[in-house]
Amino acid sequence: MPRGRVFPGPSLLAAGLLAACPASAQTVEAAMPLALPDEAFITVTAPVLPGRVATPLVGLKAEALLDRQPRSIGDALRGLPGVAIRTNSRGETSPRVRGGEERQTLVFLDGAPLAVPWDGRIDLGLIPAGIIGSLSVRKGAGAIEYGANAVAGAVDLQSRRSGAVAQAQAGPFGMANLSGAAALSLGDLDVTLGVAHQAQDALVVARTSALPFSQPPGRRRFNTDLSATSLFGAVGGRAGGLTWRASLLHIDARRGIAPESDRDPAVNAPRYWRYPDWQLTQAQAALELPVGGATARVVAWRQWFGQAILAYRDASYTSLRAREDNDDDTAGARLTLTHAAGPATLRWSLSHSQADHLQTDTQFPAGVPGPVLRYRQTLSSGGVEADVPLGARTGLTLGLGLDRSSNPITGDKPAQPARQAATFSAALKTRLSDTLVLSLSGGRRNRFASARELFGEALGRFAPNPELAPEQVWLADAELVWRTTRLTLTVNPFWTRATGSIGQRLLVVDGRTLRQRFNQGPATSFGLDAALQLPLAAGITLEMTGSALHAEADGQPLPQRPFHEAMLAIDWAPGEAFDARIEARHIGPARDLGPDGRLARLPPATEFNLRTRLPLTRIAGARLSLIGAIDNIGNAVTFTQLGLPLPGRTWRIGLRLGG
Incomplete structure (x- = not known):
């Protein structure tokens, strides 16, 4: 545990809460496993209310999450149109919506932002899928409730609200996936528990020849x-109205x-990094209350986060260079x-957050901790949306707001002016017709640099730049x-233009390249996002999703943006319990920034995945099933970033009770 770190007990967590997200949010429509844009899909953070016009939405319901057998939220998001998942050089799994940067997509859990403000990101590879009842991704100029920094999109995670399921899986090289979650009714209370x-x-390494350095022989990724x-x-x-x-x-990881x-x-x-300690505790609460002729929704959150980073001098991982x-x-x-x-209908929204970051750097071999540096960032957003009916078949939603960021405490770095910018949509x-719906949306959104982007040095890898503008x-x-009785087809062309977007450049400082x-x-x-769901026969469903993207700045392609991604899946569920799913996922070519600052090519790749569920028996009324998964059957080498290929062929097998 990082030095001096103390996590509050349950009583202090309860005292730190103000309110919570309404438990009355509707669940995802059960007709189809893939949640395409639909009035019935109600998200927690920004609910789709009567008369409200929202931007494009994709997502997964509880049924689809079970069928795809994801270990984490990062796994669950793969294959959604317009959503790319990649693991960066810090080992963090982050979403990129339609070519946006990692920090331009916010992640919410039960209505509260989940990202660590210092970095502006959350590692989705550490968020377990087992506790989630449904998820959605809102793309484009999203609702006013999302606040500042939700530029490219927002991922809404909703915890389980009904049923119970437990599963255990094992795979190669000590892989284990254990989870259980249950939603219970205890008198007037609804309780959810999950572990x-x-x-x-x-x-697993797909091909060792693709890893020429810092990788010993064998199938184990170093x-x-x-x-x-x-x-x-x-x-x-509920209590009255x-x-x-x-x-x-709470997540505890290493x-x-x-x-x-x-x-x-x-x-x-x-x-050459290791995280010997990574802990996140987040409490959130919310309420919904009629107030005269209005409805008030309040969401409050408190987050405690701590991590230690060990940096080593070489691939032996025996000689420490620094600790953060x-x-x-x-x-x-x-x-x-x-x-x-x-x-x-008018909808007023006001949000505010304050984040304090304490950092201690220790250089080795001296091993003497440096000073404790404190940083603080505040974010505020306010605005109003108006839902205006334009006849029986047409609706219009207009939005106007203001975002503001300040850094009143800046460690050992220069003081920063507060910054603000207007937002509108x-x-x-x-x-x-009865089967055809057209939506048009647009606007401007703002993202302020995180404190780490302004001041962080990443253990000597970055030169800070406190002058970053939003x-x-x-x-x-x-x-x-x-949408007909047999199929649903969604086509979504989009366009974005970013000014002042934050990129990276190489500098030589005192003979070091930073x-x-x-x-x-x-x-x-x-580009264009598209999705199709079509029943081919009784119990057999075809799913097709895809995205095409062109992203450039100054005449050069933006790095790590595949030109296209696509998924073709066939799901076979002839009975109530048996299910088999085969997927083909293709990632097109892209460019990435090499260590010399030049753009290098990332080749295209196609991987095949298999999911199965076979019923065995019933225990106390709950179905016991044998479940299995194989990822990357063909052992394809897939690069989403230079030097960091996705895993090779990986299998998992286990049991599931319920679901």
């Missing part, structure tokens, strides 16, 4: 061990980080008030949904 554990001694245990609890209920829910998530094995250590050494200890404490709240104003939806992104979407973040020239992206 999960994932572990591995090493990931320094990729993992152990993560998660606990989750929630309670909610009040609906309330409070929840708590892991190794694969070195970038395209780099010659004699020329440009990769990171981080402790973060974040509190925030959001108030939304909805009321009628003649034929229109418009969304129009019209039903062209990113401003213009977004435009068109979405056409054709990276530095800077506001680069305007970047433009455009």
Whole structure:
């Protein structure tokens, strides 16, 4: 545990809560496993209310999450149109929506932001899928409730609200996946409990020749061990007109980080890092309450985060170069008030958060801890949306707001001025026929640099740049949904233009090559997302999703943005319990920034995955099933970043009770 780190007990967590997200949010429609845009899909953070026009949405319901057997939320998001998942050189699994940067997509759990504000990201590879009842990804100029920094999109995670399921799986090199979650009714209270554990001694190497440096012979990917245990609890209920829910998530993990094995250590050494301690505790609570003729929704959260990073001198992982200890404490709240104003509906939203970051750096061989540096960042957003009916088949939603960021405490770095920027959006939806719906949306959103981008040095890898200005992104979407009794087809062309987007450049400082973040020239992206679901025969469903993307700045392609991604899946469920799913996922070519600062090519790749579920018997009324999964059957070498290929062929087999 990082030095001086103390996590509060349950009584202090309860005292730190103010309110929670409504337990009355509707669940995902059960007709189809893939949640395509639908009025019935109600998300927690920004619910789709009558008359509200929202931007494009994709997601997964509880049934689809079980069938795909993901270990983490990062696994669950793979294959959704317009959503790319990659693991960076810090070992973090992050979403990229339609070519946006990692920090331009916010992640919410039961209505509260889950990212660690210091870094502006959360590692989705450590968020267990077993406690989640459904998830969705909102793309484009999203709702006002998402606040500042939700530029490219927002991932909404909703904890389990019904049923119970437990499963245990094992795989190669010590891989284990254990999880259990149950939603119970105890009188007037609804209670959810969940526990999960994932572990591995090493990931599987697809081809050792693809890893020329910092990788010993054999199928075990060097320094990729993992152990993560998660606990989750929630309670909610109703009291008169009040609906309330409070929840708590705790994750305790330790892991190794694969070195970038395209780099010659004699020329440009990769990171040789380990995380001996990674802990996140987040409490959130919310309420929904009628107030006169209006409805008030309040969400509050408190997050405690701590990690230790060990940096080694070489691939032996025996000689320490440096240690970094981080402790973060974040509190925030959001108030939304909805009321009628003649034929229109107005929705006012105000959010504020404050995050403190303590950091201690220790250099070796001296081993003497440096000073404790404190940083603070505050984020505030406020605005209003208006839902305006334009006849029986058409609706319009307009939004206007203001975002503000300040860094009142900056460690040993220069003081920073507060920054603010306006945000606005418009969304129009019209039903062209009984089966065809057209939506148009657009607007501008802002992202302020995280404190780590402004001040962080990443154990000597980065030169800080406190002069970073906020990113401003213009977004435009068109979405056409054709839904019949047999099929659902969604086509979504989009366009974005970012000014002041934060990129990386190489600097030579005192003979050392360092990276530095800077506001680069305007970047433009455009492309197309599409999804199709079609029943082929009784019990057989075809799913097709895909994205095409062109993203460039200053005439050069933006790094780590595949030109296209696609998934073809056939799901066979002839009976109530048996299910088999085969997937083909293709990632097109891309570019990445090499250690010399030049763009290098990432080749295309196609992987095949298999999921099965076979019923065995019933225990106390619950179904016991044999479950199995094989990822990357063909052992394809897939690069989403130079030197960090995805794992090779990996299998898992186990049992599931319930679900």
